[in-house]
Amino acid sequence: MEEQMNSIKQFADSAVAWYVKCIKLYVTFTGRARRAEYWMFCLTNFVIATLIGLIGFILNTDILSTLYGLFVFIPNIAVGVRRLHDIGKSGWFYLVALIPIIGWIWLLILLCQDSQPGGNEYGPNPKEA
16 A cells, blocks of 8 residues: 555556646747656646636636636647647647647647657657656
8 A cells, every 4th residue: 555655656646747847848949848847847737727627616716727827828838839849840740720620639649659769859758868
């Protein structure tokens, strides 16, 4: 039981570490982001947004959710662009999500792809660094 608790704590620490890294790089649109960095940021962001939404619901206010949404808006785009760089795509591919119905599916498929091996025009592979 203690071993399971340790692995859960390690996972939570890892997810928070990736989240903090993305927040620190909030206006960095250059470089590459591994799948783990992107998806851990998304997971942690979802959990925090859900908790803030629940608190806002209890307090009957939307201001907390609005402020948090504004806080993570740019970091979310930045880590998405860096994730696209990691698979060798331009950050402008992020706009694919604007295509009705299939756009967000296409973007999801792109974001789930493995890193491009070796370096590319956006920098060295973060897995190999």
